[in-house]
Amino acid sequence: xxxxxxxxxxxxxxxxxxxxxxxxxxxxxxxxxxxxxxxxxxxxxxxxxxxxxxxxxxxxxxxxxxxxxxxxxxxxxxxxxxxxxxxxxxxxxxxxxxxxxxxxxxxxxxxxxxxxxxxxxxxx
Numbered sequence: 001x002x003x004x005x006x007x008x009x010x011x012x013x014x015x016x017x018x019x020x021x022x023x024x025x026x027x028x029x030x031x032x033x034x035x036x037x038x039x040x041x042x043x044x045x046x047x048x049x050x051x052x053x054x055x056x057x058x059x060x061x062x063x064x065x066x067x068x069x070x071x072x073x074x075x076x077x078x079x080x081x082x083x084x085x086x087x088x089x090x091x092x093x094x095x096x097x098x099x100x101x102x103x104x105x106x107x108x109x110x111x112x113x114x115x116x117x118x119x120x121x122x123x124x
Contacts, residue, residue, distance in 0.1 A: 003101065005122060006094035013051045013085040020055065020083060020093055023124040029057040032078050051085040057095075062117050069109040076101055079121060095121045 009016050021031060033056030041049045056078040066073045081095045098114040098121070 003097055004094045005097055006092050008090050008092050011091055013053075013083065013091050016083045016091045016093055017053060017055075020081060020124060024055070024057050024081070027120040027123055028059045028061065029079070029120070029124075030060070032056045032058045050087065051083075053083045055081045055083070057081050057121075059117065059120065062113055062120075066110060066113050069113065070105060070107050073105070073110070076105075079117065081121070081124070093124075095124065 009019070011019060024031065033054070035054040035056075037052035037054060038049045041047050057080070058078040063077055066077070079096055079098060081093065083091065083093050085091050098117045099111075102110045102114040
């Protein structure tokens with residue numbers, strides 16, 4: 001089982017960020033964190049890297065349910081969504097598969113939550 005699902009999109013990098021953010025919002029997710037990997041690697045290591053952004057997305061309703069079901073689930077939150085631009089100009093959007101990441105936790109109460117979150121992320 002893959003730990004992500006992804007799609008190449010017909011959009012510029014910046015358009016993809018805007019569309020993903022809007023789509024996440026429509027599915028009840030907010031962006032808690034945004035990491036500009038390209039800028040961070042340049043600043044910290046003085047290396048050039050492709051456009052790569054990590055969006056830490058959270059749906060409060062599902063996060064609350066997960067936290068009630070599993071005390072340490074916060075170590076696996078938020079759901080990360082990445083947008084990256086390859087050298088050939090293709091832009092990819094990828095999201096963590098909550099079902100794959102929850103398999104590491106022996107708690108059947110999380111299965112339903114993970115399935116619902118996965119469905120919402122796939123819509124994005």
